[in-house]
Amino acid sequence: MISMKTYWRSYFTSPWVMAVTFVLPLLTSLVIWWIFSSNVVRELPIDVVDLDQSHLSRMMIRDYDATPTLSVKSIQPNKEKANLALTKGDNYGYIIIPHDFEKNVMLGKSPKITGFYNGQFILIAKQINSALMQTDMTAQAKLSVIKQLSIKETTWTQAINSAVPIKVQVTPLFNLGSNYNQFLVSAILPAIWQMAVIVGMLWAMQNESVRTGCNSLREWFDKQDRLSIFNFTLVYFCIAMMLGAVLFYFLYGVIGFPFNGSITAFILNMSLMSFACISLGIAIGYGTNDIVKAMSISGAYTAPSFAFLGVTFPVTDMNSLATFWHSILPASHFVRAQNELSNYGDSLVSAFPNIGVLTLFTLPLLLLSLKLKK
Structure with a gap:
């Protein structure tokens, strides 16, 4: 069994993993906000x-x-x-x-x-x-x-x-005032967050496989017990939640976008979103068993997320492929619940259908964990 302390030490001694999971997403989000900070289209x-x-x-x-x-x-x-x-x-x-x-x-x-x-x-x-x-x-x-x-x-x-x-x-x-900043940025940042968590999990697995002398991502995962994977997941869940907390505090606390819903429901939404992305990242890494292939697949999967969220283009007008892509993105369900909570003040009960869908994305990690020794 590998303790959380070991994983935290491994994380803080890997500048690239720290950059991918926290620093680069923050910088990218700031650039996106700066681009749209004028609030309205001019000239x-x-x-x-x-x-x-x-x-x-x-x-x-x-x-x-x-x-x-x-x-x-x-x-x-x-x-x-x-x-x-x-x-x-x-x-x-x-x-x-x-x-x-x-x-x-x-x-x-x-x-x-x-x-x-x-x-x-x-x-x-x-x-x-x-x-x-x-x-x-x-x-x-x-x-x-x-x-x-x-x-x-x-x-x-x-x-x-x-x-x-x-x-x-x-x-x-x-x-x-036709402020498109709120309309776009509040959806772009969750898409960046989703990509950062999934890609970050791939590099975290790669970092651990190199640190432990394993030849592949799958070999490293199969050598762990359930408690080690639980500790590994919990460490990166905390990192994902910290990143999400910074992003959404920036949106609703610093910029001042309206938030009318339940904080408890929003934190639950964030938690399930984090677990969903962690689960998908581990599943992609385990399935491809190669960091290069895993990065290619995760990039193709998450890069067009914003286009398929249903924010700038209604889901009802999408073709079958776009609708399918929309449904398999955790960010789609997260953003829908986010909008209902922040804009319309929905309660946890009202937002639960969208929040509940996110739990389905944790199934790959649960199924992979079942094959591990206790």
């Missing part, structure tokens, strides 16, 4: 193809550039050059103002301004689309006011009320 570069070259088209360009979301980078002479710039990544989109735009507006017709953007960037595409629609609505209101003033005797107030009869006030709930 997205776009190009404009102005085929009309009129006073009205120039007014539209100024309106696009005046929005906080967009920044008109250049005026392109034709669609081909603007499309080439979009393909090369020099802009996120471009707008085409057609020939005779001002003339058709004055004749009461409805000319079309066409916008193109890269839909692969889901957040950016959504922001550009929203900014274009807001700018177009503002421009239509301006033109309508001018039209009202020109065709009959009326005041500015009457003209504005006639042009915009319904005034809309939008009061956001949880995504205050």
Whole structure:
């Protein structure tokens, strides 16, 4: 039987295992938070193809550039050059103002301004689309006011009320001020945490196999008794929980994201998430019996986690493969319970279905432990 003290000593004498399980995930999480710390998307570069070259088209360009979301980078002479710039990544989109735009507006017709953007960037595409629609609505209101003033005797107030009869006030709930920081970071950090624990377990097994003179991960595991594996698991469970505690205290304590649920339920959610990732890490290491293959499989398994969590893309719209991948990721169930607890204030009973699923991921470790001597 190997004591926890031995495993702790082994951990603190292995800088690489310490880096993988704690230091690197923290640094990565800080970088992610810093990237999204501006809270809102601003100054997205776009190009404009102005085929009309009129006073009205120039007014539209100024309106696009005046929005906080967009920044008109250049005026392109034709669609081909603007499309080439979009393909090369020099802009996120471009707008085409057609020939005779001002003339058709004055004749009461409805000319079309066409916008193109890269839909692969889901957040950016959504922001550009929203900014274009807001700018177009503002421009239509301006033109309508001018039209009202020109065709009959009326005041500015009457003209504005006639042009915009319904005034809309939008009061956001949880995504205050279109703050995508809370929306994205609170899901990205659990995905990083999941990867750190699973990959960290592989390097912890490798570290122990080298320390004890074993030739492979499987050989090291098979030589242990159940109590040794329990102590090994408990040490890295504590490390995973400390990492999770730092990450989520940063989210809810330092940054101040809202948390309305039960602390007890959240800690239980974290505990089962830690055990689930530890179990999967040991299972991958034991099954592959090689650190290189294990790292490849764990990377392929956990790297796309954020895309399959169901946060930026609804699970109901995923195909069968994506839905399956979503279901076999511990982070998917953890994030769902996390959102229910933090945003909606659910109790332990309400969150239990999602928390309970995490217990299923501990089965690989339990089954492997059964073959060990007592």
